[in-house]
Amino acid sequence: MAVHRRGIITPNSVHQTSLGRVLVTIDGLGALRDLMASQASTGAAPPRFEFNGGHFDDPEDLRKLENNELRRVVVKSDQLEVVLASNVAVAIGEPDLCTSIARDWARWRRTSRRPVPLARLDAVVGVFMLLCTPAIALWSALRLIPSEPGSGLVFGIGLGGITLVLGCMSLFKLPKSYALVKPMTLDELRRERTLETRHWQTAAIALAAVTVALIGVLVTVLVKK
Known part of the structure; x- marks a missing residue:
């Protein structure tokens, strides 16, 4: 497990589905990775994690990120991108996959706590x-x-x-859409x-x-x- 810092990654796709207000924990991020992996086509690369400054290898690496780096975490696969930020939580990619993320993952992780200082x-x-x-x-x-x-x-x-x-x-x-990322289970x-x-x-x-x-x-x- 490791953290690799580099430049900011900008999401790029055509369809977006809002995930509402979601709580993201280490085990929740792992569940998102597993769901995205199950939706991937045969032979596709496993989902990868990025933040404002680089990427990391495993949900447990959230513990190693600084507070400002936790304000925007992105999970990417070949067909889907999920942006979990302090000002927006959205799935970007194929409509069916985005709907699945909102229904099967985000729906069970609602929060009413603010993500900002x-x-x-x-x-x-x-x-x-x-x-x-x-x-x-x-x-x-x-x-x-x-x-x-x-x-x-x-x-x-x-x-x-x-x-x-x-x-x-x-x-x-409260804002209509955001992600509260917590570096803990x-x-x-x-x-x-x-x-x-x-x-x-x-x-x-x-x-x-x-x-x-x-x-x-x-x-x-x-x-x-």
Whole structure:
């Protein structure tokens, strides 16, 4: 097993089938290779793996790639090319083969996680906006228009609604097609996600506690005035 780095390879074919949002692990990449090999004609060369910088010999070699190199992995055979990138996941080649890849491989590997470094930032911004929604509505009602509390309440609810929508968009809006390439097996990924979920739960509880405390202080100050 080895990694061979060289220039960028550009895909070239006529028919494309979107694979949607797919999770690619080491064993998943191996399954894709086996499926493409089973579709190849007799005597055809085995599928080969490429990335932005060269090619590698085996799915296990994903562990040796840098993070930026994992953003675009291509699996090629004589009749088909599957592009697995952070901005697109597509099968290129004969229509029947492309449909088979989408139906028999990509369909079972759907994901809702973002493949780009901004994923964590989007989540933080989204959660912050959601937690700020009640504070904004309360401040607007009690302080912004004190002579007309009804108008202030309406304005606060509207402004809070905007932050609520923006927060939900940051958390849940996803591109239509991409590949999240993980240099680990599916079992390893599941264990990692379990630990990650616990960390996020702890952080969310701490952030919620801070937000509630700040709202309490704000209410106390406004009531005294």
